[in-house]
Amino acid sequence: MLYLHTDPPDWVSLFAECKREAFHLEVRDAYTVPQESERFRRFLDGEPALPDEHKNRWNDLIRETIGRGVAVTRVRVVTVPLTDYHRWLLSVTDSNTEAGEDIRYVPRHLAGDVPPDDWWLLDNDRVAYNLVNDAGKPAGLAVTTDPGVVAYSRGVRERLWALATPFAEYAQR
Template sequence: MVLYLQHEPPDWVALFRDCKAEAFHLEVRDAYAVPTESDRFRRFLEGQPALPDEHKDRWNDLIRETTGRGVTVSRVRVVTVPHTDYHRWLLSVTDTNTEAGEDIRYVPRHLAGEVPSDDWWLIDNERVVFNLVNEQGKPAGLAVTTDPGIVGYSRSVKQRLWQLATPYAEYVSQ
């Protein structure tokens, strides 16, 4: 059962403040077209120094607040090897996410087996929040469901991939 579709910019603050125990994110794309990242990504590709990022700072503040309440925030990124330019950039900036309290791990796509085609968040093992994208790959809102079949499938994917995943610090040192 879909609880709702949200086409406006997602209210991540409300989503995380409603979270009681755990927020897990599965990322499966090799590139994202997130407007708030485009300048930083372009600068990375051009070899220019990074600029301060208010959007990422707000995200990390939200993660600190969430983990400070005892909520676990984690994610698995399924990545193609060799890495795309986008994932090379993400690897260069993920340290601030982990410093804020996210447990981010990596699974090479060739080792992951079958993975869903969409990114999603599993919230408290009872809700799945799909990240919707448009034809250009830009964020297009959320779809939220509590359907027991979808939630159960998402839990099983999370457990399987988590066992295969390498923590960020170890992954970047390889």
């Protein structure tokens, strides 16, 4: 079964349904997230960072989710050398890990076959694909419980997690 949600994702509801784990796979070298554009521009221009209410809300959601006993993990597959976007993301990821996310990195050249799309594996029984439009902007979610897709996603998670370097260690390089 596939459910398509073209509205902005309702992360609060999606995470409220999680009982054990929410794993995120990120594979793109850059993202066009409207809430990030000014912060990213300031990073590129060497300007001081601005507070980010969107990120604060996200980290509040992560703290609440982890507080219920749900693990929130993420693997970022990155091209080396890092793109400007991933250099910026690396500079701001500490707030995610401080909120409790376990974020790890795998260089693309070591990752082997990688799916072309980002997705969340939720409780090992649902996969939520992050949809983007032609401009790379968020365009909703497609959620499936198809056993084949779920099994494939679990295998990808296990393989990449075994190769991944924790954020704090990766950031020191």
